[in-house]
Amino acid sequence: MLSRVADALYWMARYLERAEHSARVLAVKLEAMLDQTPDDAAEAWIRVTGALAWPMSEDVKGSPIDIAQQLTLDKAHASSIMTSVRLARDNARQVRELISTEMWGQINRQYLRLNASDTSLIWAAQPVPFLRRVADDLLLFAGITDSTMRHGEGWHFIQLGRYIERAQLIARLLDLHFGALPPDVPQHVRAPRYFEWITLLKQATAFEAYCKVYTADIGPSQIAEFLIFDPEFPHSIRFAVDRIQEELGFLGPGAAAGRRVQAERLAGRLKASLDYGQVDELMAGDIDGFLRSVQASCKQIHQSVFDAFIGYSVDELLPS
Amino acid sequence: MAEAAHPRPVIVSNRARPGVDRPFADYGLGAAHDEMFLPDGTPRPHAAALYQALTTLPGDELARRQQACEQSFLHQGITFTVYGNEEATEKIIPTDLLPRIIPGAEWDKLEQGLRQRISALNLFLKDVYNDGKILNDGIVPRDLVFGSKHYLRQMRGVQVPLDAYVNVCGTDIIRREDGSMVVLEDNLRVPSGVSYMLANREVVRRAFGDLYRACGVRPIESYGQDLLATLKELAVGFRDDPRIVLLTPGIFNSAYYEHAFLARQMGIDLVEGRDLLVHDNVVYMRTTSGVKRVDVIYRRVDDDFIDPLAFRHDSALGVAGLMNAYRAGNVVIANTIGTGVADDKAVYSYVPDIIRYYLDEEPLLGSVETFRCREPNALSHVLANLDTLVVKAVGESGGYGMLVGPHATAAQRTAFAEKVKADPDNYIAQPTIQLSTAPCFVGSGVEARHVDLRPYLLTGRQTRLVPGALTRVALKRGSLVVNSSQGGGSKDTWVVG
Numbered sequence: 078m079l080s081r082v083a084d085a086l087y088w089m090a091r092y093l094e095r096a097e098h099s100a101r102v103l104a105v106k107l108e109a110m111l112d113q114t115p116d117d118a119a120e121a122w123i124r125v126t127g128a129l130a131w132p133m134s135e136d137v138k139g140s141p142i143d144i145a146q147q148l149t150l151d152k153a154h155a156s157s158i159m160t161s162v163r164l165a166r167d168n169a170r171q172v173r174e175l176i177s178t179e180m181w182g183q184i185n186r187q188y189l190r191l192n193a194s195d196t197s198l199i200w201a202a203q204p205v206p207f208l209r210r211v212a213d214d215l216l217l218f219a220g221i222t223d224s225t226m227r228h229g230e231g232w233h234f235i236q237l238g239r240y241i242e243r244a245q246l247i248a249r250l251l252d253l254h255f256g257a258l259p260p261d262v263p264q265h266v267r268a269p270r271y272f273e274w275i276t277l278l279k280q281a282t283a284f285e286a287y288c289k290v291y292t293a294d295i296g297p298s299q300i301a302e303f304l305i306f307d308p309e310f311p312h313s314i315r316f317a318v319d320r321i322q323e324e325l326g327f328l329g330p331g332a333a334a335g336r337r338v339q340a341e342r343l344a345g346r347l348k349a350s351l352d353y354g355q356v357d358e359l360m361a362g363d364i365d366g367f368l369r370s371v372q373a374s375c376k377q378i379h380q381s382v383f384d385a386f387i388g389y390s391v392d393e394l395l396p397s
Numbered sequence: 398m399a400e401a402a403h404p405r406p407v408i409v410s411n412r413a414r415p416g417v418d419r420p421f422a423d424y425g426l427g428a429a430h431d432e433m434f435l436p437d438g439t440p441r442p443h444a445a446a447l448y449q450a451l452t453t454l455p456g457d458e459l460a461r462r463q464q465a466c467e468q469s470f471l472h473q474g475i476t477f478t479v480y481g482n483e484e485a486t487e488k489i490i491p492t493d494l495l496p497r498i499i500p501g502a503e504w505d506k507l508e509q510g511l512r513q514r515i516s517a518l519n520l521f522l523k524d525v526y527n528d529g530k531i532l533n534d535g536i537v538p539r540d541l542v543f544g545s546k547h548y549l550r551q552m553r554g555v556q557v558p559l560d561a562y563v564n565v566c567g568t569d570i571i572r573r574e575d576g577s578m579v580v581l582e583d584n585l586r587v588p589s590g591v592s593y594m595l596a597n598r599e600v601v602r603r604a605f606g607d608l609y610r611a612c613g614v615r616p617i618e619s620y621g622q623d624l625l626a627t628l629k630e631l632a633v634g635f636r637d638d639p640r641i642v643l644l645t646p647g648i649f650n651s652a653y654y655e656h657a658f659l660a661r662q663m664g665i666d667l668v669e670g671r672d673l674l675v676h677d678n679v680v681y682m683r684t685t686s687g688v689k690r691v692d693v694i695y696r697r698v699d700d701d702f703i704d705p706l707a708f709r710h711d712s713a714l715g716v717a718g719l720m721n722a723y724r725a726g727n728v729v730i731a732n733t734i735g736t737g738v739a740d741d742k743a744v745y746s747y748v749p750d751i752i753r754y755y756l757d758e759e760p761l762l763g764s765v766e767t768f769r770c771r772e773p774n775a776l777s778h779v780l781a782n783l784d785t786l787v788v789k790a791v792g793e794s795g796g797y798g799m800l801v802g803p804h805a806t807a808a809q810r811t812a813f814a815e816k817v818k819a820d821p822d823n824y825i826a827q828p829t830i831q832l833s834t835a836p837c838f839v840g841s842g843v844e845a846r847h848v849d850l851r852p853y854l855l856t857g858r859q860t861r862l863v864p865g866a867l868t869r870v871a872l873k874r875g876s877l878v879v880n881s882s883q884g885g886g887s888k889d890t891w892v893v894g
Contacts (some may be wrong), residue, residue, distance in 0.1 A: 079672050080683045168476065170648055173657035174667045178473075185474050230685065329685035386685040394687050395676045 080387045083234045083328075085171040087382075090238030092165035093184075097215040098246045099129050103145050104208035110141060113272065120266050121273060124253045127262040128246075130156045130341060142204065149208065150191075150200060162188055177225040180218065187214045233327035236320060238381070240244045241375050244317035247281060248371040251304055251314075255297065256365035274300055281312045287384045301364065302356035314371055315351040321378060322348050329386045336389075340381040347374040413452045414438050417497050420451060420842040421460070425874075430576045431845060432497055442749045443500045443893060450608050451495070451836070451843055462604040463494045469600050475592070477651040477881075490593060491886030493837045496601055497848060497868040501615065501894040506725075507570070507852070508577055508862055510762030513752060515566055515608035515854050516835075518583060518739050520755040522562035525738060526552045537747045537755050541771070544822065545744070546792045547586075547737025549700060551707055555724055557733050558631045561856045564731040565624070565695075567591070570850040570866075572833035579763040581849065583748070585740040586732065589695050590887070591853045592655035594867040595620060597889035614891045617865035621662030623855050628663075628693050630857030631729045639692035642668045643680065646698050656697050670698070675718030678725040693729040694719075700734050742791040742825050743769055765830060770821040779817065779826040783810045786815060786826040801877060803829050832877055837870060837888070847871040849879050850890065864892040 081155050106125050110118040122141050129148050130137045137144050137154070150151070151157045166188045169176060190196070191211075200207050219239075226232050254269050254277055269277070274295050279282040281304055290301045307313040322344040325337055350367075359367055415424035415431075415438050426434055433444040440448035451459075467489060468478070476487040499507075511701035524531050525542050532539045542548055569581045598617060602609045625641070632639035645656035647669050660667035672682050673691065681688040696703060702712040722728045734776025738744065746767035752760045766776040768786070779786060785804050790798035800813040817824045834845035852866035868890045869879035879885040 078686050079666055079668060079674050080685055081669065082666075083685045167648070170657075172652075173474070173654075174660035181474060182472055186472055190470065234685075329687075332686040389683075391674060391676075391681075391683065391688055395681070 078230045078234075080389075082172050082175060083231065084383075084387045085168040085233050086175070086234045087238035088130035089165045089168035089172070090227075091242040092237040093169065093215055094242040095156075095238045095246065096165065097212055098243070099148060099156070099158050100208045100212040101282065102128055102250070103148060104205050104212065105276055107141070107145055107205050107208070109272070109276045109279075121269075121276075123258075123262065123266050124269075124273075127253045127258065128250045130154075145204060146197075146200065149204075149211075150197060152278060159191055162191055162211075172231075175231055177221070179221050179225045183214070183221050185220045187211075187218070198380040207337045230327060232332060233324050237324040237328070237376060238322040240317040240324070241379055243312065244314050244321065245372050245375045247304060247312060247314055247317070248368045248375075250277070250280065250364055251301065251366040252372075255301060255368070256363075259365070259369070272294060278304075283310060283312055286310050287336070292307075298356055298360050301360065305359070305368075306354065306356060310321070318344070318348050318351055318371075325378075325382070328382065332386070333394075334383045336385040340378055340385060343374060343378045343381060345377070347371065403820050413448075415845075419825070420846075420847065421836075422834070422842055423839075423844050424842075425666055425834075425845050427831065427834075427845075428574055429845075429847065430572050430574055431837040432833055432848070444498050444621060446608055447496065447498060447836075450605065459494065463838055464787075466492060466494055466600040466604055469603075470596070473596070475596050475654050477654070478649070479557075490881055491870075491872055492593070492600065493846075493870055493872075493886055493888040494601060494604055495836050495838055495843070496605065496614075496834045496889045496891045497850075498612070498891045498893055499850075501864075503578075504615075504864055504892045507514050507762070510760070510865075511568060511852060511854055511862065512860050513758065513761050514568070514580065514748065515563060515856055515860060517748070517752040517755050518566075518585065519560060519562050521751045522736060522739050523557070523560050526562075526735065526756075527554060531751065531754055534754070535558055536750050537744065541741075541743055542738060545738045545741045547700070547741055548733065549708075549721055549735035549738075551724075551735070552735040555733075556726060557731050558633050559858055561631065561858075562733050563736050563739075564627055564856050566854040566856070567851050567867075568697075568854065570762075570852070571723065571830060572850075574831050576833075576852070577763060579765055580745075580748070581765060582742070583740040584851075585736040587699060588851070588853070589652045589697070590851060590867045590869075590881075591620065592658040593887050594853070594865055594890070597887060598865065599868075601889040612891060612893045614893055615864035617863040620853070620863045621659065623675075623861040623863065624659065624695075625663040625665070626765040627855040627857035627861060628695055628729075628731060630859075631731055632693050633709045635729070639723055640666075641693040641695065642666045642673075642691055644668055644670070644673070644696040644698055644703075644716075646670075646702070650697075651694055651766075652697065659695075665695075670714045670716050673716040673719075675716060675722050678722045678727050679716070679720050680709075680716065680719065680728045691728060693731065695731050700737065701733065703730075728852055737792075741841065742767075742793075743771070743822075744831065746825065758813070765827045768826040770824040770826065772818055775826075776817070776821050779824075780814055782826075783814060785829060787829050788801065788813060788824055788826045790823055792823070803830065804877075829877070830873075832879070835868070835870070837872075844874065846874070847877050847879065848888070866890045 102125060123145060126137050126144060137147050147154055149158045152159050154160060166184050169181060169184050173181060278287050283304060287303050305314050308315055310316055325340050325344055413421050415421045415426055415434050435441055435442055470489040476489050478487050486494040531537050532542060563585045565588060567584040570578050571581045572578050599748050642665055643660045644655055645653060645667055657667055668682055674681050680691040682691050698714050701709045703715040704719040705712045705715055706717050723730050746769055747759045748764060770776045770779055770781050786802045788800045832849055835848045836843045837846040848868050848870050850866050850868055852862060855861040867890045870875055870886045870888055871879045872886045
């Protein structure tokens with residue numbers, strides 16, 4: 078498959094995962110605010126902007142609803158859902174001949190709906206249903222992708238993009254709840270309380286799945302264990318890393334054996350830390366350091382995939 | 398789908414007269430030949446079924462179907478991009494819902510004429526880039542060919558697979574006032590619009606399912622396979638399973654939708670210049686599994702931009718070294734480079750002679766009488782009659798660089814006359830022809846609009862032509878300019894019976 082095309086599919090998936098995550102985090106938070114005192118609610122928004130608007134240097138200000146609107150609709154904002162969907166569609170358009178007509182129809186309709194003239198009115202009337210709809214549309218796209226596109230190399234690049242993005246997003250979200258806030262989040266907030274732990278689970282679509290494993294006994298340690306180490310829950314870091322490691326084997330079929338070594342080594346090491354890690358050790362030790370190393374590893378895997386399959390130098394490959 | 402939602406229409410009248418009754422109250426019959434009505438206002442036999450459908454549909458039903466059709470185009474992304482001050486907006490190419498209908502027998506005659514014409518033009522191209530017999534024999538002036546800006550000396554003596562220089566040709570046909578079909582322009586470089594032919598068919602068949610079935614419309618869906626077969630035929634002496642790619646300038650090109658559409662229809666890779674590289678005169682593409690050799694390039698990038706080493710040095714759309722790889726016979730480029738010399742508007746006037754010279758046959762298809770301003774008598778005639786003529790720059794296309802005399806102001810004519818006098822070789826003139834009119838839905842009813850016809854001929858070892866075409870429409874009442882770059886639209890074309 079063309080390197081440019083693989084790159085576009087990969088980024089399409091990353092932007093879609095990002096948009097879906099943002100939509101869910103915002104929807105859950107806006108709903109949760111109804112049960113909080115105004116002060117508590119306002120303070121907890123620092124975690125939302127920290128999770129969605131990074132780098133934090135980006136200017137997101139105002140009341141919670143203003144922040145949510147910027148992170149949803151602001152075309153000039155690099156982290157907004159609007160921007161992510163636009164970039165995903167631009168990438169999809171690059172590879173229009175490769176993705177199915179159904180996939181294109183879905184992403185294109187969603188893009189057109191977000192860009193319709195009455196969007197901000199619909200948002201203002203009912204922001205939470207608006208965000209739920211966005212998230213549902215993106216889930217629908219993922220389902221259409223799985224059932225209409227050939228599960229060949231292109232599909233594997235999509236999966237890789239999706240899970241590299243997801244592992245980083247979940248790690249970042251957890252980083253904002255456990256231990257000290259990341260160094261790029263300037264404000265100070267109190268440690269999360271009971272209510273915020275439930276919100277966190279819901280933001281990772283994990284509340285129901287968590288309860289099935291741990292019952293409704295909500296505690297930070299179990300939450301960390303579930304969202305970091307659970308092998309079967311699709312929004313846990315371990316689940317995402319397992320997929321990343323699997324997908325690497327499907328990229329560039331027939332490529333010289335040495336090309337995927339670096340990426341496989343990085344992914345294998347990350348996987349081992351999740352397969353054999355223990356939550357007690359993390360909670361007693363450096364959990365924020367661990368979560369940041371997950372994010373750093375994902376970035377390294379991304380770079381080594383790019384170097385091996387997309388932006389490689391052709392000189393050594395050409396016949397002399 | 399549309400039919401099921403509505404009860405069968407009740408026949409209210411089959412005597413709706415153009416210019417009088419709804420929905421044809423504003424339908425003007427003028428000097429032009431009308432595709433639906435005879436001069437006395439009765440429907441032509443081949444258009445009777447459409448006429449019947451239009452007079453019996455409930456009032457707002459056409460509007461509803463038109464809207465469904467536009468929605469469908471928007472959702473499929475069949476759009477072109479307009480770059481404004483703040484952001485780019487995507488617009489659909491206006492499509493008229495009502496099919497333009499051509500009787501099968503007439504189509505068959507047209508097809509013969511088109512086949513004859515493309516054979517002669519391919520022989521002409523081979524000749525001017527090799528022996529130049531037609532020039533030596535004084536049939537076509539030497540300086541006309543060598544002076545054309547589309548003549549590329551890099552093509553001299555190059556071996557072209559199967560001697561098929563033009564593999565995809567989109568000839569513009571018009572119907573004159575007397576009803577005859579003639580060639581207005583041969584598009585031999587990178588003709589576009591075929592995806593609209595296919596997309597229009599999809600939506601119009603959906604909108605008029607019953608009518609479509611009743612008329613016995615000839616299918617055009619094999620275009621993709623035909624194009625692929627043509628490209629495969631060109632890979633003479635290459636691998637059994639040659640790698641064929643479509644080279645696009647990228648997503649910012651106004652025809653990008655078409656490029657992606659055709660690549661998908663054929664199941665081939667859609668590549669950009671940056672995906673390709675040339676090493677030792679062999680073309681490769683960058684893939685995730687390493688570099689892979691490319692055998693055939695269906696290119697939708699203009700000559701000037703295709704290789705910065707051979708042509709425009711500032712082009713970022715092309716592939717450095719491609720021309721040398723082509724000359725070495727290591728890759729096929731379709732259409733080949735330099736074909737524009739044969740669709741030059743001055744060469745156009747010699748095509749009947751070209752047909753006679755190579756084929757020893759009389760041309761089956763007429764063309765429009767053309768005054769070559771390079772000839773002094775013609776020049777003075779043109780300057781004296783600017784108010785009735787259409788004057789065109791020879792190397793331009795897309796409706797640029799032309800003057801439609803009867804529609805221009807005196808000042809515009811004077812200004813244009815100066816340009817012609819300054820460089821007469823660069824201009825030709827033709828009488829202003831009232832292109833035929835066809836019924837178009839315009840929101841309040843059905844009105845007559847001027848149309849032309851662009852069929853797509855494919856030439857490899859054999860010449861293929863699907864029975865259909867893009868009918869382009871001048872959407873403004875009375876306008877004769879159908880180019881999409883000048884606000885034209887298009888409609889589906891049905892060859893029936």
